[in-house]
Amino acid sequence: DAGxxxxxxxxxxxxxxxxxxxxxxxxxHDTVSWYQxxxxxxxxxxxxxxxxxxxxxxxxxxxxxxxxxxxxSSELNVNALLLGDSALYLCASSLRIGTARxxxxxxxxxxxxxxx
Amino acid sequence: xxxxxxxQPEMSVQEAExxxxxxxxxxSESDYYLFWYKQPPSRQMILVIRQEAYKQQNxxxxxFSVNFQKAAKSFSLKISDSQLGDAAMYFCAYRSAVYxxxxxxxxxxxxxxxxxxxP
Numbered sequence: 001d002a003g004x005x006x007x008x009x010x011x012x013x014x015x016x017x018x019x020x021x022x023x024x025x026x027x028x029h030d031t032v033s034w035y036q037x038x039x040x041x042x043x044x045x046x047x048x049x050x051x052x053x054x055x056x057x058x059x060x061x062x063x064x065x066x067x068x069x070x071x072x073s074s075e076l077n078v079n080a081l082l083l084g085d086s087a088l089y090l091c092a093s094s095l096r097i098g099t100a101r102x103x104x105x106x107x108x109x110x111x112x113x114x115x116x
Numbered sequence: 117x118x119x120x121x122x123x124q125p126e127m128s129v130q131e132a133e134x135x136x137x138x139x140x141x142x143x144s145e146s147d148y149y150l151f152w153y154k155q156p157p158s159r160q161m162i163l164v165i166r167q168e169a170y171k172q173q174n175x176x177x178x179x180f181s182v183n184f185q186k187a188a189k190s191f192s193l194k195i196s197d198s199q200l201g202d203a204a205m206y207f208c209a210y211r212s213a214v215y216x217x218x219x220x221x222x223x224x225x226x227x228x229x230x231x232x233x234x235p
Contacts, residue, residue, distance in 0.1 A: 045222030
């Protein structure tokens with residue numbers, strides 16, 4: 001049973017560039033959430049995708065955007081990179097049950113992004 | 117907005133002893149979930165234990181158990197018979213169980229507690 005996978009594992013970019021991070025959910029899951037974890041901090045919720053639509057968004061600017069594909073995999077795009085975007089980006093997947101509740105979120109290993 | 121507070125940046129325990137990690141949260145909701153996640157140096161966030169707020173019984177998973185005090189908004193994690201492999205960052209997290217428009221909320225995390233296991 002494949003768990004959540006993310007690619008790439010590490011990435012180095014310069015200020016102003018754009019980056020795309022990828023996530024494949026755990027088998028059987030249909031919902032993907034993205035989190036940003038700065039060094040020494042807890043993860044912060046960026047947004048969540050279900051049925052190929054952004055369903056919920058945290059306090060992040062529009063430079064952060066995403067996409068979900070029909071196979072439930074997802075991408076996180078960050079435009080106009082800032083030094084402060086350097087962080088570990090975590091993807092989590094879950095299964096939406098009906099319209100009210102989700103099951104537990106399971107995390108991938110993360111992508112470490114360094115912006116120079 | 118909900119907040120999660122972990123007041124212990126670092127804890128140390130002898131191998132085979134018991135340690136308790138503290139977590140408090142603030143919410144106006146009555147229906148929610150609480151989680152403890154473990155993040156070893158490999159960075160993979162691993163679910164340790166989960167508690168539904170509507171359940172009075174404290175969750176347990178082998179050597180891990182919680183003390184859930186809903187009125188006090190407290191959710192501590194007890195690790196019994198500590199092992200070297202338990203060394204990691206531990207994060208307490210909150211999630212609303214309320215269906216809010218497009219979907220359920222993302223997780224709100226505390227800042228974490230670094231657990232050190234002394235051999």
